Amino acid sequence: MQVPVIQQIMKANDQVANENAKTFEQAGVRVVNVMASPGAGKTSLILEAIARLPAGMRPGVIEGDIASTIDADRIAAHDVPVVQINTGGNCHLDAPMIRTALDHLDLDALDVLFIENVGNLICPSNYRLGSHVNLLIASVPEGHDKPFKYPGMYANADLVALNKYDLAEVFAFDFEAFEHGVRMVNPTVPIFRVSARTGEGVDAWLSALLQQLALQPA
Ligand code: MG
Ligand code: ZN
Numbered sequence: 001m002q003v004p005v006i007q008q009i010m011k012a013n014d015q016v017a018n019e020n021a022k023t024f025e026q027a028g029v030r031v032v033n034v035m036a037s038p039g040a041g042k043t044s045l046i047l048e049a050i051a052r053l054p055a056g057m058r059p060g061v062i063e064g065d066i067a068s069t070i071d072a073d074r075i076a077a078h079d080v081p082v083v084q085i086n087t088g089g090n091c092h093l094d095a096p097m098i099r100t101a102l103d104h105l106d107l108d109a110l111d112v113l114f115i116e117n118v119g120n121l122i123c124p125s126n127y128r129l130g131s132h133v134n135l136l137i138a139s140v141p142e143g144h145d146k147p148f149k150y151p152g153m154y155a156n157a158d159l160v161a162l163n164k165y166d167l168a169e170v171f172a173f174d175f176e177a178f179e180h181g182v183r184m185v186n187p188t189v190p191i192f193r194v195s196a197r198t199g200e201g202v203d204a205w206l207s208a209l210l211q212q213l214a215l216q217p218a
Helices: 002-027 042-051 070-076 095-102 151-155 175-185 202-212
Strands: 030-036 059-065 082-086 112-116 133-139 159-163 191-193
Touching: 002 095, 030 042, 042 059, 042 070, 042 112, 042 159, 042 202, 059 070, 059 095, 070 082, 082 095, 133 202, 151 175, 159 175, 159 202, 175 191, 191 202
Parallel strands: 030 112, 030 133, 059 082, 059 112, 133 159, 159 191
Antiparallel strands: none
16 A cells, blocks of 8 residues: 555645745745756856846755755855755655745745755655756766666756766767757757856856746746
8 A cells, every 4th residue: 555655745745835836926936946966066056056147136045965064054155045954864855844944034035046956866856846947957977878867857857957068078978868868758858068167058058047937038
């Protein structure tokens, strides 16, 4: 009788995700769920995005990690409101965790909220949080075969940022193979080649993200 139990958990998560979405709507905050494997550069790319936001646009961050406040401390150093969720070993964020984190954020003072999910390519996309955009960050050192190995995460992405593209030659990264893998499960998702380190491609990617968040005219 395992299946009914799992379905119930999902239903409960969806219910809270809907409440979160309503809360975001009321506060006028647009929200992106940032997912990736560990080390893909989620925090770095979030910081790059924040540095390039249009003048007056107010960001906030929720940091999900199994342990530690290392990433949250990096965000806080830039004077951006940030709340840390330590999942205590859990490998993904869920909607109730976000609900709790929202008690510690002044949503009325924010326009855009980045939720950095736990670094994991298996289950985060199964748990709706109430966000508007699912951003998947891939990275060159992981190899171009990842879309074939983790199709669920790629199938649920609204936007793909392929980070560390400045290293493509070093790693003999085959972009066409990567793109083919993505297209097999998600034929239309936009893919941007970026480097948080050099800044290459970041403006074009951010512009697409803001459009998907309805924060910028198309
Ligand atoms: Mg991080
Ligand atoms: Zn998980």
